Amino acid sequence: MANPMEQFSIERIVPLAVAGEDVSFTNSSLWMLVAMLVVAAFLYIGTAKPQLVPGRAQAAVEYLYDFIRDMLRENVGREGLKYAPLIFALFIFVLACNLLGLIPFIGAFTPTSHIAVTFGLAMIVFVLVLIVGFAKHGLHFFSLFLPEGTPIFVLPLVAAIEFLSFLSRPFTLAIRLFANMTAGHVLLKVFGGFVVALGSFEALPIVLGIVPLAVNVALTALELLIAVVQAYVFALLASIYLNDAVNLH
Amino acid sequence: MPQFLPANFLPQLVWLAVIFAVLYFAVIRPTLPKVGRVIDEREGRVAGDLDAAETAKTEADAIRLRYDEGMDTARKAAQAQVAGAQEEASRATEARMKDLAAVLDGKSAEAAGRLATARDAARATLATTTAELTGEAVTRLTGLQLPAADIEAALAAQN
Numbered sequence: 001m002a003n004p005m006e007q008f009s010i011e012r013i014v015p016l017a018v019a020g021e022d023v024s025f026t027n028s029s030l031w032m033l034v035a036m037l038v039v040a041a042f043l044y045i046g047t048a049k050p051q052l053v054p055g056r057a058q059a060a061v062e063y064l065y066d067f068i069r070d071m072l073r074e075n076v077g078r079e080g081l082k083y084a085p086l087i088f089a090l091f092i093f094v095l096a097c098n099l100l101g102l103i104p105f106i107g108a109f110t111p112t113s114h115i116a117v118t119f120g121l122a123m124i125v126f127v128l129v130l131i132v133g134f135a136k137h138g139l140h141f142f143s144l145f146l147p148e149g150t151p152i153f154v155l156p157l158v159a160a161i162e163f164l165s166f167l168s169r170p171f172t173l174a175i176r177l178f179a180n181m182t183a184g185h186v187l188l189k190v191f192g193g194f195v196v197a198l199g200s201f202e203a204l205p206i207v208l209g210i211v212p213l214a215v216n217v218a219l220t221a222l223e224l225l226i227a228v229v230q231a232y233v234f235a236l237l238a239s240i241y242l243n244d245a246v247n248l249h
Numbered sequence: 250m251p252q253f254l255p256a257n258f259l260p261q262l263v264w265l266a267v268i269f270a271v272l273y274f275a276v277i278r279p280t281l282p283k284v285g286r287v288i289d290e291r292e293g294r295v296a297g298d299l300d301a302a303e304t305a306k307t308e309a310d311a312i313r314l315r316y317d318e319g320m321d322t323a324r325k326a327a328q329a330q331v332a333g334a335q336e337e338a339s340r341a342t343e344a345r346m347k348d349l350a351a352v353l354d355g356k357s358a359e360a361a362g363r364l365a366t367a368r369d370a371a372r373a374t375l376a377t378t379t380a381e382l383t384g385e386a387v388t389r390l391t392g393l394q395l396p397a398a399d400i401e402a403a404l405a406a407q408n
Contacts, residue, residue, distance in 0.1 A: 029264035116261040
C-alpha cells in the first residue's frame with residue numbers, strides 16, 4: 001500500500017530559482033493557480049452585467065458576498081464592511097483549494113493541506129489586524145492586552161497571557177486548517193488503500209472491498225462538509241480578529 | 250511529512266503571495282464591489298419603495314377619513330332636510346284637515362237646520378192629521394160629525 005503521506009509531496013513542475021532561492025512552480029502552485037482561475041471565472045461571469053434583479057450566476061456571487069458581509073456586520077459592525085473584499089478573498093480561496101483538492105484523481109493536490117500555505121494565509125490576517133489596529137488606534141492598540149476591570153496586581157500576568165494568545169493566533173489559524181485538511185486526506189487515502197488491499201483478497205474480493213469503499217463515500221461527504229466549514233471558520237476567525245483591531249474588544 | 254520539509258516552504262509562500270495578490274487585485278477588486286453596489290442599490294430601492302408605500306398608505310388613510318367625514322355631514326344634512334320636509338308636509342296636512350273640518354261642520358249645521366225645519370213641518374201637519382184621523386174614528390164609532398176645532402182642542406187637552 002502506498003504511503004498515505006505521499007499525496008502531500010511537493011513536485012517541482014518548473015524548477016525556478018531567484019537569487020539562489022528555490023521558487024519553483026510546484027503542484028501546490030498549480031492548484032493554487034487553478035483555484036484562483038476557478039474563482040476568477042465564478043466572479044467574472046457572476047458580475048459581468050450586474051443587475052438589480054440578479055441572474056443565476058450573479059445570485060450565486062451575491063449569496064456568498066452577502067454571507068461574508070453579514071458575518072462582518074455581525075462581528076465587526078458597519079465599519080468592518082470595507083474589509084469584506086479581503087475576507088471574501090480569503091474565504092473563497094480557501095474554499096476553492098479545499099474543494100478542488102477533494103476531486104479524486106491522480107495528481108489531485110490540496111494546497112491548504114500544507115502548513116506553509118495556511119500559515120501564509122494566516123499571516124495575511126495577522127498583518128491586516130496589526131495594520132488596521134495601529135492605523136486606527138496608534139499605540140493605544142496595546143490596550144488590547146489590558147482587559148478592563150482586571151485587578152492591578154494580576155495585570156502584568158494577564159497582559160502577558162493576552163499578548164501570547166495574540167501572537168499564537170496566526171499559528172492556531174494555520175494549524176487548524178492544515179490539520180483538518182491533512183487528516184481528512186490521510187483518512188481518505190487509508191480507506192482507499194483498504195479498498196485495494198481487501199478487494200484483492202482472493203476469497204470474496206467484491207464483498208470485502210465494498211465495505212471500505214462505502215466508508216470512503218461517506219468520508220468524502222464528510223470531507224466536503226469539513227472543506228466548507230473550515231473555509232467558514234477561517235473567515236469567521238479572521239473577522240473576529242479584525243474586530244479586535246477595529247473596536248479593541 | 251512533506252508539509253514539514255523546510256525546502257518546501259519558500260516556493261509555496263512565494264507562489265501563494267503571487268497568486269493571492271493576483272486574486273485580490275485582478276479578480277476580487279474589479280468584480281466584487283460591483284455586486285456590492287448592486288446589493289446596496291437594491292436595498293436602497295426596496296427601502297425607498299417601502300417608504301413610498303408607507304406614505305401612500307397614510308395618504309389613503311387621510312383620504313378615507315375625509316371621505317367618511319364628508320359622508321357623515323352629507324348624511325346629517327339629508328336627514329335634516331327630510332325632517333324639515335316631513336314637518337312641513339304634516340303642517341300642511343293639518344291645515345287642510347282643519348279647513349275640511351270647518352267645511353264639514355258648516356255642512357252638518359246646515360243639514361241639522363234643514364232637519365229641524367222638516368221636523369217642525371212634520372210636527373205641524375201631525376196635529377191636523379191626528380185630528381182628521383180622530384174625527385173619522387169618532388164618526389165611524391158614533392156616527393157623530395164633530396167639528397174639527399173641537400177635536401183639536403180635545404186632543405190638545407189630552408196631551
